[in-house]
Amino acid sequence: MARMRVVAFGLVSLAYPVLVYFALGRFEPRWLSLLLFALAVLRALTTRQALWWVAAAGTGLLALLATVLNQALPLKLYPALVNAVMLVMFAASLRFGPPLVERMARLQEPQLPPFAVLYTRRVTQVWCGFFVLNGALALATALWAPDRIWALYNGLLAYVMMGVLFAGEWLVRRRVKAAHGHG
Template identity: 35%
Template sequence: MKVLPILLFLAYPALVHAGVVLDAPGLALAGLLVLVAVVLYKPLAAPRPWAWALLVLGGALLYALAHSDAVRYAVYAPSLAIPAALAALFGASLRDGREPLISRIARIERGGMLAPDLAVYTRQLTQLWTAAFVLMFVLALALIALGEIQWWSLLTNVLNYVAIGLLFALEYGYRRWRFPQHPHRGFLDHIRTVARHRRTTG
């Protein structure tokens, strides 16, 4: 698992929040450019000329936005787009005839077999994550609409990440207690499984 993209992803909310707190739009826009680098990380590392061209173009566009009223909308956009995309990803897997996303990951972790009790649990867990991402989207949108920018930044750039970490930790502890008869991999093994699954399906 590569450390650099993780550090870049963590730098994005830190820079945006610092930009809001310090009233420094340049920091917030730097955070957005870091997010673009995260999205393009694989082709940038390859390296692919088109990816670097997109990064430069993104930087130029953000620089232009820094001198316009549209800068705030650029800063708001990821806080809405990211939870909306994740809610759609998790929620779409709950449709009839499809395997819930977390059930699929759990089945892959267990060599292609998933016990019936875990299948029910992982479906419920997929529903929980879907609801969590919908809530993040709704709260961010409400705070933007109310003009509570300081609270919006605290929520989307700090509290949401803390909540996700706590949910991961609490769920892992609960799962080990609720299903002691089944093996449960650690968090890092889980992330590696997700990464391998993305490579084989993408």
């Protein structure tokens, strides 16, 4: 059951910008806020981490604003909120350690060599930069771009950029490992 909630949350989150875009001309924003409320509830049901509870509350607040004001802007701010939460998670892990990418790497290789620890710290910093850029673009498209540009960026281009970052990091990681005799 918990696994189904995680999958449902992931699918709805990924499709969210496209769903909102296609529904905006057909439904009032207050009705679309139900989708955002569903995301808030799913997030709350799929986590035990305090930061994600804050994100669920923020999502609920955006949904409430969309309902009360009957405006689309709170609905369009959700991707910016997600980027802000991810930035806080990654940046906090740099400050209070170990970096989030190191934690993920240790799931596959518990005894990371020193060069890998430094590398994972750098990758965590790169992801922080990505979340700043992506969050700023998500916010800018929500505030100033037409709905179709907002949906194109947040529903496609942001994911393409994330994929490019993942692929680029994978290629760099291979080179770093090879340079240290771990290839």
